[in-house]
Amino acid sequence: MSADQPRVLVVEDEPAQREVLAYNLEAEGFSVSRAQDGEEALLLVDEDLPDIIVLDWMMPNLSGIEVCRRLKIRPETRSIPVIMLSARTEEVDKVRGLETGADDYVVKPYSVIELMARVRSQLRRVRPSTVGQTLEFDDIVLDSESHRVTRGSDEIRLGPTEFRLLSTFMEKPGRVWSREQLLDRVWGRDIYVDTRTVDVHIGRLRKALTSHGGGDPVRTVRGAGYSLG
Numbered sequence: 001m002s003a004d005q006p007r008v009l010v011v012e013d014e015p016a017q018r019e020v021l022a023y024n025l026e027a028e029g030f031s032v033s034r035a036q037d038g039e040e041a042l043l044l045v046d047e048d049l050p051d052i053i054v055l056d057w058m059m060p061n062l063s064g065i066e067v068c069r070r071l072k073i074r075p076e077t078r079s080i081p082v083i084m085l086s087a088r089t090e091e092v093d094k095v096r097g098l099e100t101g102a103d104d105y106v107v108k109p110y111s112v113i114e115l116m117a118r119v120r121s122q123l124r125r126v127r128p129s130t131v132g133q134t135l136e137f138d139d140i141v142l143d144s145e146s147h148r149v150t151r152g153s154d155e156i157r158l159g160p161t162e163f164r165l166l167s168t169f170m171e172k173p174g175r176v177w178s179r180e181q182l183l184d185r186v187w188g189r190d191i192y193v194d195t196r197t198v199d200v201h202i203g204r205l206r207k208a209l210t211s212h213g214g215g216d217p218v219r220t221v222r223g224a225g226y227s228l229g
Helices: 015-027 038-047 064-073 091-100 112-126 160-171 179-187 195-209
Strands: 007-011 031-035 052-056 082-086 104-107 134-137 140-143 148-151 154-156 218-221 225-228
Touching (some): 007 038, 015 031, 015 052, 015 112, 031 038, 064 082, 064 091, 082 091, 091 104, 104 112, 134 160, 160 179, 160 195, 160 225, 179 225, 195 218
Parallel strands (some): 007 031, 007 052, 082 104
Antiparallel strands (some): 140 148
């Protein structure tokens, strides 16, 4: 799995529906995990936080509504967008799904093209760099499509790892990222990298950002990690 790929968890108890969803998401460039029921979904979320969850409502044992409710009351999973899929067409059902915490509600049968658009829309909110958006923080501008970074009128030259680090910081300025969280987001879970490697690349990022003058925008939070601003 590439660290740049947005991660989508598909939770669907119907095997054929699950595979169609996964196939189309992977064709769009997403890294897809699959869960066949609510219990497995919660286990997978604990193992590896996805960027977005596509969640069926009607499942045996643990319904999608209950999975969504549990995710939205936990601080570490509350901000993960959830797109609820349901054959329930009544407005009261849609309202219930949204009030439980779902970020979007799609009625079955649905258009795959529309669902992909809704997934991208939610990703623009939580991981804008993955859908080609330009990010700005103070005088720093990051163009994720052309992989260019400027600070003021100067172009900043970054290696691929430093670019991903800066993208992560600029998506959520002010958020403190632990070294382990940065390893997961920037390097990916499939690659073993020592946490000290994070410090090395943070040092390179700082050097590049201050190479034309200007203060260091990366803040070290003792005992916690790093943040931008």
